[in-house]
Amino acid sequence: MSRHNPFIKKRRCLFFLFLFLTLAACNVHVPKDTQTLVWHLGAEPDTLNPILATDVYASRIDSFIYETLLERDNETLAFKPKLAESWEASPDHLIFTFTLRPDLYWHDNIPLTVEDIIYSFQRIMDPKVDAPHLRVYYQDIKTVEKVSDKVVRFIFKKPYFMALEFCGGMPIVPKHLYDNGLHFNRHPTNRAPLGTGPYRFVRWNTGKDILLVRHEKYWGKKPDIRSIQFKVIAEDSVALQVLKKGELDLASLRPIQWVRQTDSKKFQEGFQKYEYYTPGYSFIGWNLRRPYFQDKRVRKALTHLINREAILKELNFGLGKLTTGPFYIEGPSYNHGVTLDPYDPETAKKILHEAGWEDHDNDGILDHEGIPFRFEFLIPSGRRFAEGLATIVKEDLSKVGIQVDINKLEWALFIQKLNDHTFDAVTLGWSFGFEQDPYQVWHSSQSDQGSNFVGFQNEKVDALIEKARVEFDLKSRSQMHQEIHSLIHEEQPYTFLFASPSLVALNRRFHNVKVYPIGLDPLEWTVGP
Amino acid sequence: MDGGTMIHYILKRFFLILPTFFGITLITFLIIQLAPGSPVSLKLLGPGGAGVRSDLISKEVIEQTKKLYGLDQPVYVQYGKWLKRLVTLDFGDSYKDHRPVSLKIREALPITLLLNIISIFLIYLISIPAGIFSAVHPESWMDKITTLLLFILYSLPSFWVAMILIIYLGGGEYLDLFPIAGIVSYGVETLPFWNQVGNLLWHLVLPVISLTYGGLAFLSRFSRAQLLEVIRQDFIRTARAKGLSESVVILKHGLRNALIPLVTLMGTLLPALIGGSVIIEQIFSIPGMGKLGFEAVLTRDYPVIMAIVAIEAFLTLISILITDILYVLIDPRISFEKVHQ
Numbered sequence: 001m002s003r004h005n006p007f008i009k010k011r012r013c014l015f016f017l018f019l020f021l022t023l024a025a026c027n028v029h030v031p032k033d034t035q036t037l038v039w040h041l042g043a044e045p046d047t048l049n050p051i052l053a054t055d056v057y058a059s060r061i062d063s064f065i066y067e068t069l070l071e072r073d074n075e076t077l078a079f080k081p082k083l084a085e086s087w088e089a090s091p092d093h094l095i096f097t098f099t100l101r102p103d104l105y106w107h108d109n110i111p112l113t114v115e116d117i118i119y120s121f122q123r124i125m126d127p128k129v130d131a132p133h134l135r136v137y138y139q140d141i142k143t144v145e146k147v148s149d150k151v152v153r154f155i156f157k158k159p160y161f162m163a164l165e166f167c168g169g170m171p172i173v174p175k176h177l178y179d180n181g182l183h184f185n186r187h188p189t190n191r192a193p194l195g196t197g198p199y200r201f202v203r204w205n206t207g208k209d210i211l212l213v214r215h216e217k218y219w220g221k222k223p224d225i226r227s228i229q230f231k232v233i234a235e236d237s238v239a240l241q242v243l244k245k246g247e248l249d250l251a252s253l254r255p256i257q258w259v260r261q262t263d264s265k266k267f268q269e270g271f272q273k274y275e276y277y278t279p280g281y282s283f284i285g286w287n288l289r290r291p292y293f294q295d296k297r298v299r300k301a302l303t304h305l306i307n308r309e310a311i312l313k314e315l316n317f318g319l320g321k322l323t324t325g326p327f328y329i330e331g332p333s334y335n336h337g338v339t340l341d342p343y344d345p346e347t348a349k350k351i352l353h354e355a356g357w358e359d360h361d362n363d364g365i366l367d368h369e370g371i372p373f374r375f376e377f378l379i380p381s382g383r384r385f386a387e388g389l390a391t392i393v394k395e396d397l398s399k400v401g402i403q404v405d406i407n408k409l410e411w412a413l414f415i416q417k418l419n420d421h422t423f424d425a426v427t428l429g430w431s432f433g434f435e436q437d438p439y440q441v442w443h444s445s446q447s448d449q450g451s452n453f454v455g456f457q458n459e460k461v462d463a464l465i466e467k468a469r470v471e472f473d474l475k476s477r478s479q480m481h482q483e484i485h486s487l488i489h490e491e492q493p494y495t496f497l498f499a500s501p502s503l504v505a506l507n508r509r510f511h512n513v514k515v516y517p518i519g520l521d522p523l524e525w526t527v528g529p
Numbered sequence: 530m531d532g533g534t535m536i537h538y539i540l541k542r543f544f545l546i547l548p549t550f551f552g553i554t555l556i557t558f559l560i561i562q563l564a565p566g567s568p569v570s571l572k573l574l575g576p577g578g579a580g581v582r583s584d585l586i587s588k589e590v591i592e593q594t595k596k597l598y599g600l601d602q603p604v605y606v607q608y609g610k611w612l613k614r615l616v617t618l619d620f621g622d623s624y625k626d627h628r629p630v631s632l633k634i635r636e637a638l639p640i641t642l643l644l645n646i647i648s649i650f651l652i653y654l655i656s657i658p659a660g661i662f663s664a665v666h667p668e669s670w671m672d673k674i675t676t677l678l679l680f681i682l683y684s685l686p687s688f689w690v691a692m693i694l695i696i697y698l699g700g701g702e703y704l705d706l707f708p709i710a711g712i713v714s715y716g717v718e719t720l721p722f723w724n725q726v727g728n729l730l731w732h733l734v735l736p737v738i739s740l741t742y743g744g745l746a747f748l749s750r751f752s753r754a755q756l757l758e759v760i761r762q763d764f765i766r767t768a769r770a771k772g773l774s775e776s777v778v779i780l781k782h783g784l785r786n787a788l789i790p791l792v793t794l795m796g797t798l799l800p801a802l803i804g805g806s807v808i809i810e811q812i813f814s815i816p817g818m819g820k821l822g823f824e825a826v827l828t829r830d831y832p833v834i835m836a837i838v839a840i841e842a843f844l845t846l847i848s849i850l851i852t853d854i855l856y857v858l859i860d861p862r863i864s865f866e867k868v869h870q
Contacts, residue, residue, distance in 0.1 A: 033716075044816075046626035127593040130627065132569075135590055185627040206636050207816020209715050233710045233814045237692065242710050244701025264702075412566025412829055419570060 032246070034509060035226040035527055040239045040251035044207060044232045049190040050171035051123055051131050061230055062171075064212055064523075066195035069098050069117075070168030074516040077434050079168055083112070083196065087168070093159040093472055096167050100150040103219050106174050107200045114152045118144050119175035123184055130185050137166055159470050161477060165435050172196075198223050198523060208232060224526045225510075246270070249507040250520075258503045259317040271505045276515045277321070278502055279328035280431030282385070283494040284393070285454045290424050291371050297355045299492035303341045304348035305396055312498055315388040320498035325485035326430070326438060329499040330517055332474065333436060333481035338489045349400055359401055366401040374403040375424035378417055381408045386427050389497075418453045426453075429500075434517070438484055439465050456493040539854065546846045551612075553842040554835070558608045561831055568624045568829040569594045598624055611835060620836035625828055630836045633821060638803060640712060641810075641817035645802045647733065648740040656745045657788075660752030665779060667757060675749070683746035691739040691812045699735060708732045710814040736813045740806060751794075755787040789859055796852035800844045 045058035050066050053059060069084040081087070084098035104112040121144040123129050140163075142155045154167040177189045193201050198220065199212040213227040231247075233239040236254055240261060243251045253262060253273070262273065286293040286302070293299060312320050324340055327333035352358075357366040357373055366373040377393065379386040387408070394404040404425075409417065417423045430441065439446065443465050446452035461484055468480040489496075506513060510525045569591055595601045599610070614621055620630035659679070663672040696702070699709035708714065712732045717725050759765065760783050768782045769775075807819040818837070825833035 052627075128597060130594070130597055132590040132594045183627075186622065190627070205715075207814075207820075208711050208713075229715065231710070231715065232816075234811050234820075235814070238695055238709055238812060238814065241695055241700035241702075245699075245705055245709075246701065247710075266702075410566075411827065412571055415570055416565050416567070 033227075034529070037225050037228045037510070037522060037525075037527075038247065038249045039228060039230050040243070040248050041210075041230045041232045042236065042239070042252070043234065045210075047190045048193040048201070048204070048210075049173065049184075049187070050193075051120065051129065051134060051173060052185065052190065054133055057230075061210060061212070062193065062195075063197075064199040064228060065193050065197045065201055066171060066173070067197045068169050068172060069100075070164070072434065072518065074514075074518055074521055077517065079164065083172070084168075087164075089164065093163065093470075094156045096154045096156075096164060097147065098152050098154075098167070100152070101219065102150065104196055105217070105219070106176070106196055107194050107215055108174075108177075109217075110174070110176050112172075112174075112196055113149055114146045116175045117152050117170075117172055118146060119179060120170065120172045123173070123178070124170070126184070128184070134171075138170075141166070159472075161469060161472055162435055162437055165433070199228060202227075221523075223523045225522060226527075228522070243271070243505060246507075249509070250522075251505055253503040253505055255316045255319045255503065258319065262505060267505075270508060272508055272513070273503065273505050274513070274515050274520060275319070275501045275503055276517065276519060277330055277499055278431065278517070278519060279331065279434060279436065280429060281323045281326070281329070281499045282427065282429040282497040284389075284497065285426045285428065285494050286492075287421065287424050287426070287453075288455045288457075288493055289421060290375065292357075292368070292373050292375065293424075295355050296491050297351050298357065299495070300341065301348040301351040301355070302397070303492055303495045304344045304351070305400060305402075306393055306495055307343040307396065308495075308497060309343065311389060311392055314392070315385055316498070316500065319503065320500040323496045323499050324489050325496060326441065326488060326494075327436060327481055327485055328432070328434065331434065331436070332478040333485065335482035335485035335489075337482075338486050345396075345400065352400065364401060365403050372403070373401065374405070376405050376407045378407050378409065378414065378423040378426040380414045380428070381410050389427055421453060421455065427497075436481070437465075437469060438481065439469060442484070442488065454493050456488075456491070458487065458491060461487050461491075535854075535857075539850070542850050542853070546850065549846060550839075550842055554612075554615075554839055555608060557838045557842075558611065558835060559604065561829075561834055562604050562607075566829055567600075568598060568831065569600065571829055615839065620839075621832040623825075623833050624830045625825075625833075630832045633833065634818070634836060634840070637816060637818045637821045640815060641804075641819065642802060644733065644736060644740060644806075644809075644815070644817065648737050648744070649798065649802070651737065651741045652744040652748055655741075656747075656749035657752050659745070660749040661756060661779065661784065663749065663753040664756035664760065679746040679749055682742045685743070687739050687743055687806070688808050688812060690742065691735070691809060694735045694738060695812070707734050709735060712736075712815055736809055736815060739809050739812075748794075752787065752791070755790055756783055759783050759787040792852060792855050792859060796848045799848035799851075800841050803844065804841060 039060075041057050041060075043055070043057060045053060045055055045061065047053050048058055048062060048065070050059070050062045053062065067083050069082060070079045070087065071082040072078065073080050081101075083100055083104060085101045087096060087098045089096050100112070100114065106112055121138070121141070124131055124134050124138050140157050140160060142157045144167075145153050145155070147153050154163075156163050174189070174194055177194060178184060178187055182188070191204055195201075196219070198215055198218045200215040202211040202213050204210045209232060210230040211227060212229075214223060214225070216222070231242075233242060233248075236252070236257070239248065239251050240253070240257050242248045244267065258273065258275075262268075262271070284306070286299055288294060308322055312318055312322065321329055322340055323329055323334075324338040325335060327335070352366065356368045358368070359365065360367055363372075377390050379390045390404075390406045390408075394406060397404050407423075418426065418428075438461075440451045442452060442456055442461055443450075444452070444457035444459075444462050447455045447457060464480050464484050464487070468477050468484070471477040471480060488494075502519065504520065506520070509528050510522075511528050512524055512526050513520060514524070592601070599607060602610075611621070618631065620634075622628065623630055623633060656679075659675055663675055666672050694707075695709045698704050699707040708731060713725070713729050714732070717728050720728060756779075760779075765778060765783055768778045773782075803818055804822075806817075807823045809815070810817045810820040811823070821833065822837045824830070825837070
């Protein structure tokens with residue numbers, strides 16, 4: 001048989017292909033621009049229209065392009081003027097009057113007027129506009145009216161302590177671009193936003209990146225960073241590799257990345273890591289409609305059975321703080337006087353015994369009045385933390401004779417089960433603004449349709465929530481919130497878990513970086529070599 | 530071959546495709562609508578966490594949103610409207626960002642096509658020669674090693690291989706040879722044209738490797754088995770007896786006959802070309818069809834799901850037809866008349 005082999009020829013072809021690729025690769029680098037901040041995006045936003053957008057990525061990008069009437073001070077978190085140079089509230093807290101700065105122009109040099117604000121409000125309220133998530137906030141505004149070219153007035157139907165936040169933080173879009181007969185939801189400006197802020201939109205490569213550049217005619221203090229590029233990288237483990245290559249400057253880290261994968265000397269030299277707490281917490285919610293969760297002693301016992309310190313260490317490498325209630329752990333509403341229920345299986349057993357839960361039929365599972373203590377633990381799929389937590393809880397509760405069946409569901413199904421109240425226990429996290437109204441999660445009126453899906457009902461808490469909603473003094477309102485905090489902790493409708501920090505890594509090329517509760521503020525950074 | 534019979538046959542098959550196509554889309558439409566989870570509640574309680582709703586108002590807002598998406602009508606009306614638009618090749622607007630679905634597919638399709646064409650080409654380029662080699666030297670140690678190697682590759686999960694490639698060949702810690710995210714560099718438009726092409730190919734190296742290695746085993750085994758069977762037949766012995774060189778015997782007489790069954794595989798090729806790989810596209814941040822379809826399912830973006838299903842169904846049906854026609858053209862034992870009777 002001849003030794004001539006056709007395979008050799010093919011192999012030569014492959015070799016040339018490889019050679020070609022290597023040669024091509026030498027010449028294809030795009031030089032890096034050190035004046036650009038390259039920021040990781042975990043997913044691409046759907047739209048950059050601030051009225052339609054629902055995701056955090058859009059609001060992050062929009063915050064550099066669009067501006068609102070007021071903004072929060074980085075340090076004090078109090079409102080300060082932005083587009084409005086001054087504002088005034090009527091004594092009954094129903095009318096808010098804002099006076100605009102005289103020197104406001106959209107990025108295309110058209111002046112920003114009161115008409116833009118009124119138009120934006122009308123679009124939010126327009127049922128044909130796909131902004132239901134925003135509309136619910138603005139239902140209590142009776143009207144927004146023009147007083148003069150530079151003065152606008154918001155009139156509310158009833159007083160509410162967050163009214164100022166709603167009008168001061170309302171997204172404002174350019175009427176002169178949108179109001180041209182094209183449909184608002186499909187308008188081209190949604191993908192080429194135009195605002196009044198310190199950065200101008202340049203381009204959006206679908207699925208790849210979004211580029212902003214400094215607006216040289218900005219009315220306020222101009223930032224030092226010349227442009228900001230948002231790169232879409234879906235996998236966070238890949239994003240970390242891209243960061244290490246130097247092709248990203250700023251990226252969020254997962255706890256394991258923070259602790260284990262970014263501790264090399266090389267990384268420390270190139271990057272600085274920052275940690276801060278934004279308002280939010282994770283929890284296990286007990287559906288109070290289920291017989292075994294109706295007794296608050298049982299819920300207390302469950303909390304005693306869950307070793308939260310160990311879970312925090314195990315799953316989050318100790319990054320986070322244990323919480324006892326539903327408020328921002330670094331805010332004035334959080335009641336630091338409430339003590340944490342420790343991990344204590346013995347006490348838990350005693351409490352369960354007192355509440356009548358014992359293994360009467362000797363099947364290894366506790367029961368009471370013929371009902372076995374066996375429930376379904378609903379978790380969203382694809383969340384490592386929830387999966388780890390559910391496994392540990394299942395293990396711990398089985399030791400005292402409570403059977404937990406883990407039910408892992410995809411997000412759309414998960415929230416449907418929450419809305420239909422067809423779950424027993426669930427783990428989830430809430431995140432919220434700095435101003436917090438416990439109404440939607442804790443008021444009894446919200447247990448049928450609203451976010452109070454565990455069905456928590458408590459007259460005292462209801463009364464306090466209602467009172468706090470119309471209390472305009474921060475100090476007395478915070479006191480009411482603290483009282484709500486201790487009442488809710490007493491009732492334990494949730495087993496409160498942790499407040500988790502935001503973890504980020506930033507290239508050391510950027511200086512003057514300060515950490516605020518609000519996060520990092522690239523507008524004040526300077527760029528070094 | 531009688532051309533008239535062939536046209537008759539193709540027409541008849543084509544008219545059978547239509548009801549099958551509508552059946553597929555109708556069933557899919559129903560399944561999507563019946564599946565739990567709704568785009569409206571996802572919009573109100575997004576994946577970010579906190580959802581704000583106050584009792585009565587939220588019902589009103591939910592109704593408004595349903596109306597906006599056209600979900601307030603009965604399913605048969607919705608399907609009718611969908612069909613009506615389909616006739617003009619209008620797939621509607623995505624719920625997610627309100628852009629036309631056809632535009633979103635036009636953006637994603639070329640990327641996936643490019644990836645798939647390259648990787649399928651490489652699969653054929655590598656595995657058929659490998660198969661020939663094994664068939665020509667059956668049971669030799671090289672045959673055994675290739676077989677073992679290809680099966681090892683076949684059993685490695687692609688997400689794992691992709692991550693290993695990224696960390697060791699493209700990450701910042703070991704070798705930094707290849708880009709690991711996207712399909713071109715940011716700012717590539719500043720380069721001359723051929724460098725742009727180079728930049729694209731450079732980006733495709735790792736994803737193409739991840740897409741290719743797993744497909745080698747099947748095809749090389751397939752061609753090995755086919756060729757071995759043909760080589761044992763009489764006409765090969767005749768060819769050798771005539772004194773033809775071994776390569777002519779194998780390549781011209783053996784391989785041509787051995788690869789006829791490969792035509793059956795062509796039927797799966799066309800739909801496979803546009804169906805992207807969810808995992809590889811996700812890992813390498815490639816905005817292709819796999820990612821588009823996967824995200825549409827998660828966000829219950831009905832118009833996008835329906836469009837992808839419709840295109841896939843159409844391509845599958847067409848390629849089944851093409852396969853049948855090819856068979857007749859290649860293999861004289863099959864004819865239109867027999868099918869016709």
